[in-house]
Amino acid sequence: MAIYSFWIFDKHCNCIFDREWTLKSNHASGTINSKLNEDTAKLLYGMVFSLRSISQKLAGQGPHNEIRTIATGKYRAHVLCTASGLWFILLSDLKRENLSEVLRYLYGEIYIKTVVHNWLSPIDFAESEAEKRGRGTRKIRNRNFLQRVEEFLGPMIN
Amino acid sequence: MSASTSGTSAPAAASRKSLKAFSEDVWKNKTAKINAELFTLTYGSIVSQLCTDYERDFTRVNNQLYSMGYNIGVRLIEDFLARTALPRCDSLAKTSEVISKCAFKVFLNVTPQIGNWSSNKDSFSIFLEENPLSDFVELPMDAARELWYSNIVCGVLKGALEMVQMDCDVWFVSDVLKGDQLTEVRVKLNRILKDEIPAGED
Amino acid sequence: MPCYFAIIGAKDNPIYEAEFTNPQLNQFPPELKELNPFILHASLDILEDLQWQAHPQSGASTGTSGGFLRSRSSANNSNCYLGKIDHFYGLAITGYLSYGNMKFVMIHSGNTNSGLPVTIEDGPVKSFYQEVHELYIKTLMNPFYKLNEPITSPVFDSKVRTLAKRYLTK
Numbered sequence: 292m293a294i295y296s297f298w299i300f301d302k303h304c305n306c307i308f309d310r311e312w313t314l315k316s317n318h319a320s321g322t323i324n325s326k327l328n329e330d331t332a333k334l335l336y337g338m339v340f341s342l343r344s345i346s347q348k349l350a351g352q353g354p355h356n357e358i359r360t361i362a363t364g365k366y367r368a369h370v371l372c373t374a375s376g377l378w379f380i381l382l383s384d385l386k387r388e389n390l391s392e393v394l395r396y397l398y399g400e401i402y403i404k405t406v407v408h409n410w411l412s413p414i415d416f417a418e419s420e421a422e423k424r425g426r427g428t429r430k431i432r433n434r435n436f437l438q439r440v441e442e443f444l445g446p447m448i449n
Numbered sequence: 450m451s452a453s454t455s456g457t458s459a460p461a462a463a464s465r466k467s468l469k470a471f472s473e474d475v476w477k478n479k480t481a482k483i484n485a486e487l488f489t490l491t492y493g494s495i496v497s498q499l500c501t502d503y504e505r506d507f508t509r510v511n512n513q514l515y516s517m518g519y520n521i522g523v524r525l526i527e528d529f530l531a532r533t534a535l536p537r538c539d540s541l542a543k544t545s546e547v548i549s550k551c552a553f554k555v556f557l558n559v560t561p562q563i564g565n566w567s568s569n570k571d572s573f574s575i576f577l578e579e580n581p582l583s584d585f586v587e588l589p590m591d592a593a594r595e596l597w598y599s600n601i602v603c604g605v606l607k608g609a610l611e612m613v614q615m616d617c618d619v620w621f622v623s624d625v626l627k628g629d630q631l632t633e634v635r636v637k638l639n640r641i642l643k644d645e646i647p648a649g650e651d
Numbered sequence: 652m653p654c655y656f657a658i659i660g661a662k663d664n665p666i667y668e669a670e671f672t673n674p675q676l677n678q679f680p681p682e683l684k685e686l687n688p689f690i691l692h693a694s695l696d697i698l699e700d701l702q703w704q705a706h707p708q709s710g711a712s713t714g715t716s717g718g719f720l721r722s723r724s725s726a727n728n729s730n731c732y733l734g735k736i737d738h739f740y741g742l743a744i745t746g747y748l749s750y751g752n753m754k755f756v757m758i759h760s761g762n763t764n765s766g767l768p769v770t771i772e773d774g775p776v777k778s779f780y781q782e783v784h785e786l787y788i789k790t791l792m793n794p795f796y797k798l799n800e801p802i803t804s805p806v807f808d809s810k811v812r813t814l815a816k817r818y819l820t821k
Contacts, residue, residue, distance in 0.1 A: 304647045336647065350591060355536045373530050374537045375612045399531035407527045414524060425647035486792070493794025498793075585792035587804050592795070 293348065294390075294448045295366070295382040297440065298335060299402070302376025303417040306332035310440060324430040332424065334446075339378060340369055359391065369394055376379035377402075393447070398417035401443060403434040468546060471533075472554040479532050480555055491586045496598060507595035514597070518604020526609035529555065537613055541638050544615065545573050548636075549604070557581050565633075572637035574622065580632055588626050597621040602634060614642040652760055652769065653679050656811070658787065659754040660799040663695060666753070667802040671815040680758060681818040685725045691756050694737035701746070701803050703732055731784065732777045741755035742745055745771040753787065759819075773821055778816040786810055 293315060297382040299308040309328045316322035322328065342358050350356030361368040367387055373380040375403035379394045379402075406412050416422075432439075474491040496514065503509040529552060531537075536574045539545040545563045553559050559581065565574035582599045597603075609638045623629035652671070658666040668688070669815050672678050679687065695777075737744040747755035757776075761769035790807055802808075 303645055375526055375530055403528055405529045407524045425644050498795040585789055587793050587806060589795045
C-alpha cells in the first residue's frame with residue numbers, strides 16, 4: 292500500500308498545496324509545494340473538474356453526485372470536495388480502496404485547525420482577480436500544517 | 450479507467466437521521482464547549498469597547514461588528530462543513546433549515562424558528578427566542594435606538610453563506626433588547642454565485 | 652414600616668438608593684428623610700469594623716488575627732449578611748457586604764409614635780439582601796455597566812422595589 296502524493300485545490304481552481312513522495316523507503320523524500328508540479332496539478336485539476344461535470348450531469352436533478360475515487364491502471368485518486376469549494380486529493384496505489392476517512396481527517400483535523408483557525412493565516416490564497424481561475428501560485432506555508440501533514444501521512448506512504 | 454461517485458459521501462447520515470438528531474449528535478460529541486458566562490462577557494466587552502472606541506457612533510459599531518462577523522463566518526463555515534460534512538443545499542428552504550437546526554444548534558446551542566417567507570421564496574426570517582450573546586444585557590439609553598447589539602450574527606451568516614456561493618443580505622429587523630416583541634434576523638438571497646472555472650475553459 | 656436602602660461602592664460612593672414605603676403605613680417624617688443618607692454613611696464605619704472580625708454577629712472583638720474570615724467559613728453567600736449593625740434613635744440599620752466589597756445597607760423605621768426600638772426580622776431581611784445581591788451581580792454582567800458607577804437601570808429599580816414589597820413593606 293502506498294500513497295504517492297497529496298494535493299489541495301481552492302475554489303479559485305488554484306493548487307494551494309502539493310506534496311509528492313518519491314522514495315517509498317524515506318518519507319522525508321520528495322517535494323513540497325514544488326514549482327515543477329504545476330503542470331501535473333493543472334492536469335489533475337482538469338481531470339477531476341471534467342469528471343465532476345460529467346457526474347453531475349449524469350445525476351440530473353437528483354442528489355449530489357460527487358466524485359470519490361478515480362482509478363487508472365496504476366493509480367487511484369481519492370477526492371474530497373467540500374461545499375466551500377475545496378478539493379483534497381490523494382494519489383495512492385490500487386491497494387488503497389478507500390481513503391475518505393484520511394481525507395476527512397486532513398480537512399477537519401489538520402487544515403481546519405492549522406489554517407482556518409489560525410487567524411493570521413489567509414484562507415483565501417488569491418490576492419487579486421489575476422490570481423483567480425487557476426492562475427494563482429500561492430501555497431499554504433504554515434509550519435504547523437506542513438508538520439502535521441508529514442506526521443499524519445508520512446507513515447502511510449509505503 | 451474507472452470512476453466511482455457517491456451521493457454526498459459520509460453525511461448521507463444527515464438525511465437518514467433527522468437533521469435535528471444529527472445536529473444534536475454533532476453538538477454533543479464533536480463540539481468543544483465553553484462556559485456561557487465567559488462567552489457572553491467576552492462578546493459584551495467587545496461591543497462595549499467598540500462603543501467607547503468609536504465614541505458612541507453606533508452606526509460604525511454596527512458596521513464593525515458586521516465585518517468582524519463576516520471574517521468569522523468565512524472561517525466558521527469550513528469548521529461547520531468539516532464537522533457536519535453536509536453537501537450544498539438544493540434550495541433556500543433547505544438552507545434555512547440547516548442554519549436553524551444545525552448551525553445555530555452546533556455553535557450556540559439554540560434552535561431559532563424560521564418563518565416570514567417572502568412570496569417568491571427568496572428571503573426568510575430567523576426568530577431568535579433565545580440569544581446567548583445578549584444575556585444580562587440592557588442597552589443604555591443612547592444606544593437603544595441605533596445599536597444592533599448582536600450584529601455580529603448577521604456578518605457571520607453573510608460570510609458563511611457567501612463561502613457556499615450564496616450571495617445574501619443579512620440584517621436585523623428587531624431585537625428584544627430594544628423593546629421589540631421578537632428578535633428577528635432577515636436573510637435575503639440575491640443570487641447564487643457561479644463556481645469559478647479555470648481560465649480558458651469558457 | 653418604611654425603609655431606606657442604599658448600595659455603597661468600594662470607594663464609599665453611592666451606587667443606588669431607594670426608599671420603600673407603603674401608603675397604608677407611616678412615611679419617614681420629612682425632617683428625618685433628609686438625614687437618611689447621613690445616618691447610613693455614619694454606620695459604614697461599623698460595617699467596616701465588622702468586616703474584619705471573625706464573628707460579626709457576636710460583636711465581640713475576639714479573634715482579630717484572621718482576615719476576611721466570613722468569606723472562608725462557607726461557600727454560599729449566607730455569611731454576607733451582617734444583621735443589625737447600628738441604631739439611631741428609633742431607627743435600626745442593617746448591613747450586607749458582598750465579596751466585592753459592595754456595601755448594602757438599609758434603615759428600618761418602626762412606628763414613629765410607639766417610641767419602641769424597631770425589631771428586625773432577620774429572615775426576610777436577609778432574603779431581601781440576598782436577592783438584591785443576585786440582581787446586582789446580573790447588573791454587573793451587563794457589558795454596558797461599569798463597576799462602581801451608579802445604577803440607573805429602571806429595570807433594576809423596579810425589581811428591587813418588587814423585592815421590597817415582598818419582604819419588607821408587607
